Amino acid sequence: MGRRDSKRSKTDLYAEVLEVITHYPEGARVTRLSYGVGVPVDRLKIIVERLCSYGLANRSVDDEGTSYGVTPRGLEFLDTFWKMKSFLEELGESTGA
Amino acid sequence: MPDATIATGSTARLGKIEGDLKVGSNAKILAESGNRVVVTGGAYFDGPVNIACDFECCQMRVAGKGFGPGPAHGDVKVTGSLLVQGELEIDASAEVNGNITAERVDIGGHLKSKSITSKRVRIGGHMETDGTLEAEDVDVGGHMQVDGQVNIANLRVGGHTDIGGGNIREAIQVRGHFRTRGKLSYGDFHVFGHLTLPAGSRGRRLRALGKVELEGDGYCKTMEVNGVARASGNLEAESLKVNGKLEVEGVLKVEDKLEVFGSMETTNEVECGALAVGGRLVAAEVASSGRADLGGEVETDRGLKAKEIAVGTGSRVKGPLIGDVVEVGKGLDLGGFWAQVSNWRSIGRMTKVDDVYGMDVRIDRYSQAKNVYAETVRMQSGSMAVEVLYTREADVSDGVHLERPLRKVEMLPGFPF
Numbered sequence: 461m462g463r464r465d466s467k468r469s470k471t472d473l474y475a476e477v478l479e480v481i482t483h484y485p486e487g488a489r490v491t492r493l494s495y496g497v498g499v500p501v502d503r504l505k506i507i508v509e510r511l512c513s514y515g516l517a518n519r520s521v522d523d524e525g526t527s528y529g530v531t532p533r534g535l536e537f538l539d540t541f542w543k544m545k546s547f548l549e550e551l552g553e554s555t556g557a
Numbered sequence: 558m559p560d561a562t563i564a565t566g567s568t569a570r571l572g573k574i575e576g577d578l579k580v581g582s583n584a585k586i587l588a589e590s591g592n593r594v595v596v597t598g599g600a601y602f603d604g605p606v607n608i609a610c611d612f613e614c615c616q617m618r619v620a621g622k623g624f625g626p627g628p629a630h631g632d633v634k635v636t637g638s639l640l641v642q643g644e645l646e647i648d649a650s651a652e653v654n655g656n657i658t659a660e661r662v663d664i665g666g667h668l669k670s671k672s673i674t675s676k677r678v679r680i681g682g683h684m685e686t687d688g689t690l691e692a693e694d695v696d697v698g699g700h701m702q703v704d705g706q707v708n709i710a711n712l713r714v715g716g717h718t719d720i721g722g723g724n725i726r727e728a729i730q731v732r733g734h735f736r737t738r739g740k741l742s743y744g745d746f747h748v749f750g751h752l753t754l755p756a757g758s759r760g761r762r763l764r765a766l767g768k769v770e771l772e773g774d775g776y777c778k779t780m781e782v783n784g785v786a787r788a789s790g791n792l793e794a795e796s797l798k799v800n801g802k803l804e805v806e807g808v809l810k811v812e813d814k815l816e817v818f819g820s821m822e823t824t825n826e827v828e829c830g831a832l833a834v835g836g837r838l839v840a841a842e843v844a845s846s847g848r849a850d851l852g853g854e855v856e857t858d859r860g861l862k863a864k865e866i867a868v869g870t871g872s873r874v875k876g877p878l879i880g881d882v883v884e885v886g887k888g889l890d891l892g893g894f895w896a897q898v899s900n901w902r903s904i905g906r907m908t909k910v911d912d913v914y915g916m917d918v919r920i921d922r923y924s925q926a927k928n929v930y931a932e933t934v935r936m937q938s939g940s941m942a943v944e945v946l947y948t949r950e951a952d953v954s955d956g957v958h959l960e961r962p963l964r965k966v967e968m969l970p971g972f973p974f
Contacts, residue, residue: 476698476699476715479698479715479716479732480681480682480698480699480715482715483679483681483696483697483698483713483715484681490623491621491622491623491648491665492648492665492681493665493681494623494624495621495623495624495648495649495650495665495666495667495681495682496665496666496680496681496682496698496699497624497681497682497698498624498666498682499624500623500624500625501622501623501624504624538732542732542733542749542750542766543749543766545749545750546749546750546751546766546767546784549750549751549767550767550768550784550785
């Protein structure tokens with residue numbers, strides 16, 4: 461079961477990471493996320509930290525370690541991303557960023 | 558302390574374990590006799606495991622250290638079925654040749670299996686199921702494919718979804734495309750990508766942004782088309798709003814209100830309660846049992862019939878209008894953003910309609926009708942018509958342009974339909 465047939469663009473990857481995070485309302489841990497997104501932990505850490513710096517995700521630390529959640533701005537990004545993807549597919553355009 | 562322990566990298570033949578089982582990484586488990594291992598307590602795995610038989614336990618947890626190439630990163634392989642009375646929790650991906658039954662299924666990576674029965678299913682990556690899926694809540698981060706029927710209360714999928722049909726009773730949110738090969742009963746459906754529903758599918762609410770294909774006859778109580786939708790059969794709804802484009806090959810029946818702010822086309826009939834058009838509506842004929850507010854463009858072959866018809870300023874209507882009360886060139890407020898956009902388009906345009914049949918017909922200024930057949934007619938200065946026939950009363954202001962003289966008649970021509 462391969463994760464993707466074709467190479468993902470940076471924007472696709474950001475959206476995918478955020479999407480998987482939304483499925484963990486209790487907070488997503490990087491190990492779990494890495495399996496869901498199909499990206500090694502070290503690379504994923506960089507991506508989620510970048511999402512945090514953009515205000516799309518947030519970080520919380522507890523006894524068990526660091527977990528991530530999606531901010532309202534992140535949810536807005538996801539909605540916009542999927543709407544735009546749908547429009548572009550309709551127009552026969554690629555969503556590659 | 559676990560009641561049984563299997564060392565990392567070893568192969569163990571097991572029968573029934575009373576209590577908990579603790580297994581190191583990269584172990585292989587075989588059945589001692591028959592094809593089943595039963596653990597009466599929990600089964601805890603430090604990493605990847607290969608279970609070459611059916612496996613039953615109270616709780617199952619497989620830890621992973623993170624995604625990476627090869628099987629060494631926590632993947633689980635089970636050649637039989639999995640029966641977990643409590644939670645089945647796997648950090649990485651799992652491939653189960655048989656069925657999965659568990660109170661809760663929580664997989665971080667991908668899952669491939671036969672049928673799944675569980676209260677709650679959460680998959681971080683993709684889900685691929687050869688059999689059926691029975692669950693209350695299903696949450697998939699990636700794509701989801703179920704070859705058989707589904708029976709689900711709530712479904713949320715981050716990627717594309719492909720199912721064999723069935724029933725999804727409550728909320729459905731799919732970010733990608735959704736396709737079902739068998740007919741589907743659905744609750745509140747919100748899809749961002751393309752949606753394909755076969756004939757006989759029925760639902761409570763449908764909001765679609767991408768392309769919607771309704772193959773054959775379909776029913777949806779409340780439908781909102783924001784992208785492009787096409788129904789190859791008859792379509793029935795209680796209320797229907799078209800902000801994008803809708804094409805119906807069969808008959809469209811809307812019990813309550815039909816609102817068209819985008820474009821709606823059918824070569825057949827449209828039946829509805831109330832009608833509001835801010836965009837473009839094309840049909841063989843339109844029959845509304847209530848009021849019709851026409852603020853955009855309407856084109857019919859045989860005509861549009863309603864109790865009351867109001868044609869907004871700057872609107873265009875091709876085909877006859879038939880109503881008890883018909884007002885042409887009226888300022889309309891259809892409400893909402895798209896209605897406002899439609900109003901902007903019509904600014905400064907003359908209102909144009911074809912033949913008008915009615916009891917009480919009013920043609921306002923800067924409006925043009927072909928022929929007007931009515932009991933009572935009122936025409937404001939600056940309006941135009943080819944011929945006006947009436948039976949009771951005509952109030953025609955100065956500055957009205959009529960190509961033929963105004964005539965009072967005993968009987969009006971019959972309605973076209």
